[in-house]
Amino acid sequence: MIQLNNLTKKYDQKTVVDRLNLTFKPGVVTGFLGPNGSGKSTTMKMIISLVHPTFGKVTVDNKYYHSFAEPTQKIGTLIDPSAIDVNLTARQHLSFFSTAANIDKSKVEDMLKITGLEKVKNKKIKSYSLGMKQRLGVATALISNPDTIILDEPFNGLDVDGIKWLRRLFKQLADEGKTVIVSSHLMSEIQAVANRIIIIAQGKLLADMTIEEMNQKSLNSYVYVEANDLVKMTAALKTNGAEVVQKKDGLEVRNLDSREIGHLAREHDIVIYQLKKVQPTLEELFMEITKGKADYVSHKNERGKNNEALN
Ligand SMILES: Nc1ncnc2c1ncn2[C@@H]1O[C@H](COP(=O)(O)OP(=O)(O)OP(=O)(O)O)[C@@H](O)[C@H]1O
Numbered sequence: 001m002i003q004l005n006n007l008t009k010k011y012d013q014k015t016v017v018d019r020l021n022l023t024f025k026p027g028v029v030t031g032f033l034g035p036n037g038s039g040k041s042t043t044m045k046m047i048i049s050l051v052h053p054t055f056g057k058v059t060v061d062n063k064y065y066h067s068f069a070e071p072t073q074k075i076g077t078l079i080d081p082s083a084i085d086v087n088l089t090a091r092q093h094l095s096f097f098s099t100a101a102n103i104d105k106s107k108v109e110d111m112l113k114i115t116g117l118e119k120v121k122n123k124k125i126k127s128y129s130l131g132m133k134q135r136l137g138v139a140t141a142l143i144s145n146p147d148t149i150i151l152d153e154p155f156n157g158l159d160v161d162g163i164k165w166l167r168r169l170f171k172q173l174a175d176e177g178k179t180v181i182v183s184s185h186l187m188s189e190i191q192a193v194a195n196r197i198i199i200i201a202q203g204k205l206l207a208d209m210t211i212e213e214m215n216q217k218s219l220n221s222y223v224y225v226e227a228n229d230l231v232k233m234t235a236a237l238k239t240n241g242a243e244v245v246q247k248k249d250g251l252e253v254r255n256l257d258s259r260e261i262g263h264l265a266r267e268h269d270i271v272i273y274q275l276k277k278v279q280p281t282l283e284e285l286f287m288e289i290t291k292g293k294a295d296y297v298s299h300k301n302e303r304g305k306n307n308e309a310l311n
Helices: 040-047 090-100 104-114 130-142 162-175 186-194 212-215 230-239 257-266 284-292
Strands: 002-011 014-024 031-033 055-060 073-079 147-150 179-183 196-201 204-210 224-225 243-246 251-254 272-278 296-300 306-310
Touching: 002 040, 002 212, 014 040, 014 204, 031 040, 031 162, 031 186, 040 055, 040 179, 055 179, 073 130, 090 104, 090 130, 090 147, 104 130, 130 162, 130 204, 162 179, 162 186, 196 212, 196 284, 204 212, 204 284, 224 230, 230 243, 230 251, 257 272, 257 306
Parallel strands: 031 179, 031 196, 073 147, 147 179
Antiparallel strands: 002 014, 002 055, 196 204, 224 251, 224 272, 243 251, 296 306
């Protein structure tokens, strides 16, 4: 189990990770989300002792990561792909890694097969596409069969097949009882694989919830209604405490559920054409939660093009 207690990092005067208290448990895929520069990578690096906390602490099974005899057998990571020597082949890289980490060499061929790199295993890494490099990063993270896998932006550069493969892999790892922590900007991917979502911004924890809790959040969920008389329907809904937003062909209704709306329509002789519950996507929820809390935001100029600008 990984435990963060008041974990804090400051660079110069800037607090980039701010008193995080979190526990990561086995058997769960956690999506670790936040806008650019929100402190995700720094937090991940502190877990594996690559960055030293300014105060607070992070422990792995009640010990510091660096105090394990074979730390890579405890946590496998894909955090800094640039750390790989691109003049090596995938096979050489995994062989050197397994020697350094005291892992049985036979695992190298297994990992090359599992990650789909067998055909290119003897080619230099510098000739690989981004997706192939990501696959090698995943191979490096998994080769020691660690209890915990931490991956920073693992979906980057992967094709559809690669993304599907990674989704299956995460589920399989969690089913095996492993702790999986994944950061990504691809919200739909996180929504598809994660059981738990953590959102940080400016180093602070903003949300920590299961996917079920996210789906139940009333924040953005509503019932979409189309009916033969929207004016009458709106009046009936409002009298019964609903919040109603008029859309082109229907109504967005909050504070009443589909059943209540159905009964109301019947009482008022209204014919319903469509009644559907609309759940917020993770992306919508993320935008809502992090609104005004990103260091880097895009503004539209008059031509509708995005300009990167500092807050
Ligand atoms: N070694 C460093 N020295 C100074 N500032 C740093 C250092 N590493 C990170 N930072 C700053 O800390 C903040 C958090 O960076 P971090 O890389 O953890 O964010 P992130 O959430 O992973 O971002 P992204 O989604 O863009 O990868 C940023 O403002 C970054 O500039």
